[in-house]
Amino acid sequence: MTSRAPDGVASVLPEGTLIITPPHIQQIFSSSLKSARVTSAAPALCPAPRKTPKVHSSKHQSLWQFAVQYCTRLAKRLTTVSAMDQSKAGAALVTPAVVENEHASKQTVLGHSGAIWETRQTYGPTGIKGLLASPYVAACAAFSALGGLLFGYDQGVVSVILVMPQFLDRIDRVADGASGSGFWKGLLTAMIELGALIGALNQGWIADKYSRKYSIVIAVVIFTVGSVLQTGAVDYAMLTVARFIGGIGIGMLSMVAPLYISEISPPEIRGTLLVLEEFSIVLGIVIAYWITFGTRFMAGEWSWRLPFFLQLIPGFVLGAGILFLPFSPRWLVSKGRNAEALSSLSKLRGVGEDDERVLLEWYDIQTEVRLQQEVLQERHPSLFEGAMNSAKKARLEVVAWLDLFKSGCRKRTHAACGIMWFQQFVGINALIYYSPTLFASMGQEYEMQLVLSGVLNVTQLVGVTSSIWTMDRFGRKPLLLWGAAFMFISHFIISILVGLYSDNWPAHRTAGWVSVAFLFIYMLAFGASWGPVPWAYPAEVFPSSLRAKGVGMSTATNWFTNFIIGLITPPLLNTNRHFGAYVFFAIWCLLALLWTIKFIKETKGRSLEQMDAVFGDNLGEKEVVRRQRIEREVIDEASSTGVDFRTRS
Incomplete structure (x- = not known):
């Protein structure tokens, strides 16, 4: 069947190009795409109307424009590949269809409705140029990466302190020649790792329940307690306990900072922003090393107490400043706060809430959250029967950890x-x-x-x-x-x-x-x-x-x-x-x-x-169908609540 393609589609398609047209797009477009015979297809991201829509209001007109422009872009990005390359095509949301054409034998045509990657313009360039193009999200990521600075500083601060004569005069149990000094020195060093191990394992449920940014505040409070105790330590036992407490806070920060950064970052610069965590860790190690290298020449106990005290400063800055940063949009959606998520996402991306790229990312986030919630309920149906009590919540927490495997x-x-x-x-x-x-x-x-x-x-x-x-x-x-x-x-x-x-x-x-x-x-x-x-x-x-x-x-x-x-x-x-x-x-x-x-x-x-x-x-057929259904539900609900679907040409 051959007829005129929608405006903007025919001009970008060469003669003989093979196109897959999802069924509900065929309903939207009364004419078929150029030179294509469709034998099977699957729905893409566009919502499937039960009948050909009537454009009779400004909201429907806006939705109509969104559908036309979305499907036009999808048609531009359709990729023709051989059947043997299906597994490498990365088509997550649209199943392949086999079509025949006079210019080709059987081919597999894959479209990817992955709302962010295949169907939208990017938010900006990658690398350093991307950081400059997204100053707000870069600033948020850099600030939250202060947790890495604390992590690195607390790791590096003991390397020189352990050999300072002023420190060994007070904590003589780790001095060379003391009975069992090697064991006690190793234990003192290892307490931060032990505390961090516990902190990292417990930060997961805290970050899920109280949000990523509030969990950072909790971690800073625990770290501050440990730092104060390290500064004022009077014997080996007190210093060891202080290192353990500080380690708990460090472990919590080392887990939640990259989690928060990944969830607020656009795909183009997510890797670059996550580098800030490691950069801060190493910067903390460098700062701690050279501070202790200098203070070892000071007389008295402040030669080793001062380095412990100085780590309180970035801790206070992080704990207070994080309150002014936005919530993770993905955490907000997981709590059903979708409107807040759209607002947060818009602010982080530096564009309006009606921006097509923000809307598509917002839909993708909601789809992913709902999909995972459905999968969780299918895996553990007994935990969702009746009212949710504390015992069920505890069991759900345990089985969620087991779901990782x-x-x-x-x-x-x-x-x-x-x-x-x-x-x-x-x-x-x-x-x-x-x-x-x-x-x-x-x-x-x-x-x-x-x-x-x-x-x-x-x-x-x-x-x-x-x-x-x-x-x-x-x-x-x-x-x-x-x-x-x-x-x-x-x-x-x-x-x-x-x-x-x-x-x-x-x-x-x-x-x-x-x-x-x-x-x-x-x-x-x-x-x-x-x-x-x-x-x-x-x-x-x-x-x-x-x-x-x-x-x-x-x-x-x-x-x-x-x-x-x-x-x-x-x-x-x-x-x-x-x-x-x-x-x-x-x-x-x-x-x-x-x-x-x-x-x-x-x-x-x-x-x-x-x-x-x-x-x-x-990516089985059942999961593909499930994801497509959820996508349609998400967009239908968004349109019913008055979300503006206007897009830019």
Whole structure:
């Protein structure tokens, strides 16, 4: 059947182009699209009217304009691919249809109604240009990333304090020569990891119940209590408990900050904004290191109390300032506050509420939330029968955690927790905690060990800064692959040099400095890849209903492996003339490379609601039909409440 195409469609379609026309679009357009015979099709995002609509009011006229322009853009973006490429086409919401044409044999034509990616203009460019084009959301993300600064500062502040004579005079249990000093020093260092593990696991339900931004306030309060106790500690027991309490707050912040950033960011610069979390962590480590490097020359106990006290300042700023930031639109939709979500989304994107891109993203968010709620009710019907009481809520919380390991989410949980596992096992915190010892194993003198350790942290900061540009330009997976390759090469060469020459460094000074150089190459590669990507990736991949818990689980994995690395590194440095540690981490870098090739999916440019397509989850025929139904319900309800559907041509 051939007839005139709607205005704006025929002009962009060459002769013989194969087009799929969803049934309700055929109802809207009385004429068919040019040169196409449709044998099967599926509904797209446009609502399916029960009959051909009559345009008799301004609201219906507005809805009509929205439908015409939406479907025109959809027609422009239809992609013709071979049947064997279906799995790679990323069509999440429109099922394929087989059509025949005189110019081609059977072809599969896929359209993607993924409301953000395929059917709208982007909000702006990627990378640094994208940050400049979206100043408000960039400012919100940068401010919430202060949680990362606290995280990094509290991690880095003890490295020099533990060797200060002024500190050891007060806390003599960790002084060299004291009975069991190695154990007590390790316990003091590890308490922050233990507290952070607990904090990260508990922040999920807090962020779901009280909102992302209020959960940040709660975390800051707990962190502040811990910091005050650390500043005023009078003995080892008090300082250990204070580190544990502060660790709980740190763990909560390390989980919720990237979660909040991911949910407020547009897809084009989400990766760039999530880099701000890792940038703040490393910046905190650098600031803490050089502050303690300077205060060690002060007389008296303020040489170590002052660094603990100074971390209160960014904590107060974050706790007070976060109250002025907008709520996450995705959290608002999960609570049924859809109108507020649209307003928040509009403010974050810097455009009006009637902007077509905002409306489509708003629909996508609502569709995803409703879909996940329906799936949850189907999986656990008994928990939704009758009135919801506290016992059912507790059981629902437990089963929601278990859902992370069920079909539809298992691959994402594996990827999110795995990437955090490898982030630690490639050896980064071994360098941060024990870098002076590592430089000593390369023949460097004491003062040079401390200076090089500080410069090493600055090198990581340089690497992280580069990812602000590369994350959304090249994608997550390429950065991980190249980073793992360079880290493996660095560890491998260092292990050879240390193994050959560590018994007589004075006679092999060149080999010692070559080892130092490759340690800096390692840190630069890590900062540009395995530093920022693991903090960004988990916040992107989980469905809305499980995102907080998924990020909490992955963050807890990070802290657990952080704890393990802190325990196993000293024995590794004391074996096989010190090269055992480098061999160990080289093997893990190689494993990280192979694992990334197999299990990591690229998320660059995709909306949070499109991760089903990225991971191939919930794409069966039943789920496609369910999503299409929910989409129609969402748009029908929006139009019935008077939402303005006006769009820009």
